[in-house]
Amino acid sequence: MDIKQIIVDSPLYTKWNNKVEVEDENGIWSETDLNYLISSFKDRIEHYCTECEAKRIFAPDSGIYDTSSVRNSHYGQQAIRNKPSLFKTFRCSANPKHQILFGFYLDDSQLVKISEYPSKYDTVIENFNKYKKVLDNIQLKELAKASQLESYGYAIASFLYYRRIFEGIILKNFNESDIAEKISEEEFRKLRMEDKLNYVKEFLPDYFNDNSHIYSTLSKGVHELEENECQEYLPIVKAIIFFSLDEAVDKRNKELRKLEFAKKLNDINSKIK
Numbered sequence: 645m646d647i648k649q650i651i652v653d654s655p656l657y658t659k660w661n662n663k664v665e666v667e668d669e670n671g672i673w674s675e676t677d678l679n680y681l682i683s684s685f686k687d688r689i690e691h692y693c694t695e696c697e698a699k700r701i702f703a704p705d706s707g708i709y710d711t712s713s714v715r716n717s718h719y720g721q722q723a724i725r726n727k728p729s730l731f732k733t734f735r736c737s738a739n740p741k742h743q744i745l746f747g748f749y750l751d752d753s754q755l756v757k758i759s760e761y762p763s764k765y766d767t768v769i770e771n772f773n774k775y776k777k778v779l780d781n782i783q784l785k786e787l788a789k790a791s792q793l794e795s796y797g798y799a800i801a802s803f804l805y806y807r808r809i810f811e812g813i814i815l816k817n818f819n820e821s822d823i824a825e826k827i828s829e830e831e832f833r834k835l836r837m838e839d840k841l842n843y844v845k846e847f848l849p850d851y852f853n854d855n856s857h858i859y860s861t862l863s864k865g866v867h868e869l870e871e872n873e874c875q876e877y878l879p880i881v882k883a884i885i886f887f888s889l890d891e892a893v894d895k896r897n898k899e900l901r902k903l904e905f906a907k908k909l910n911d912i913n914s915k916i917k
Contacts, residue, residue: 647685647797650678651732651746654757655797655875662755679730682748689734697772700726702734727751729758764795767786777900783812794882799874803841803865806885808826810859811879813852813892814840821847849891855884 648661685704685858693700708731713723723846728750736742745768752802772784780785781854785883818832832840841848841856861881865874 647681647789647865648687648689650757651682651685652691652794653687653794656757657797658757659754662750664734675881678891679728679748679750682732682755683709683730685732688737691744692771693732693736693738693742694762694766695745696736696738696902700742701737703737703770705733705735707732708915716865718798719736731757731759760795763792765789765792775889778889779809780812780816780862783809784810788883794878797871797875799871799878800865800869803862803869803874803881806881807859807866809885810862811837814844814848817844817847849888849895851891855888858884 649657660678663675663710664681665673666676666681667673683706685707688701688703690699691702692698693702709728710731711723711726711728715721715723730748730750731750732746734744745759745761746757749756749758765788768788772779772787775784784807786805786809788801790809793802794797809849814837815829815832818840819829823843827843832843835843837859838856841853841859845853858881861877865877865881869877
């Protein structure tokens with residue numbers, strides 16, 4: 645059982661049975677409480693710090709529970725005991741005042757993730773700045789929205805944004821490519837996706853071409869698959885999208901370096917003539 649994934653990566657309002665089976669270092673299985681495992685989690689994690697505006701190592705506090713009783717004017721003087729809430733806080737290695745917080749609510753036998761601060765959108769939007777060379781501002785925001793929707797458990801909606809990003813990458817490559825006797829953008833938009841990919845194939849990252857069938861997966865996710873199926877397939881789809889974007893950034897950086905070196909060589913030639 646990956647406790648870090650449950651705390652940090654799971655979508656909001658995900659539910660787990662609080663009673664779980666765990667295996668110790670001697671291979672012996674025993675029953676314990678998931679909220680205890682979360683509370684006692686001691687591993688450091690790497691996470692984006694919105695205040696440092698950089699990735700940092702975060703160290704966890706011990707779990708903090710809220711189990712106090714409250715009084716409600718509509719119930720006379722009766723003390724009402726709250727169901728326990730658990731807040732797992734991690735502190736930034738650069739400044740302990742910078743923190744990320746994850747909240748869980750114990751509803752009888754189920755543990756529910758109920759909060760995350762800063763939000764997934766806040767923690768991912770800056771991570772995508774490295775893609776500015778291959779995506780426009782709208783696509784960068786859509787990339788962050790896809791991650792945010794995934795964190796809320798809306799996998800189908802996340803699929804929709806990733807499909808829009810895929811389509812946008814293809815169109816951007818068409819507009820920026822130098823193709824002999826190039827058709828108009830209007831004609832290009834009318835082509836089937838398979839034909840669009842073939843038309844700009846030489847300008848796309850290799851990994852993008854090798855996994856171009858991802859578009860049909862994205863479309864099925866939007867139109868046919870159930871939410872739980874999209875949840876299952878989303879990590880692979882997302883990994884392919886980001887791997888392809890990373891390759892596109894590397895390709896663009898190489899092109900920029902070639903242009904820079906060519907310019908420097910021209911400057912040298914003009915000086916030594």
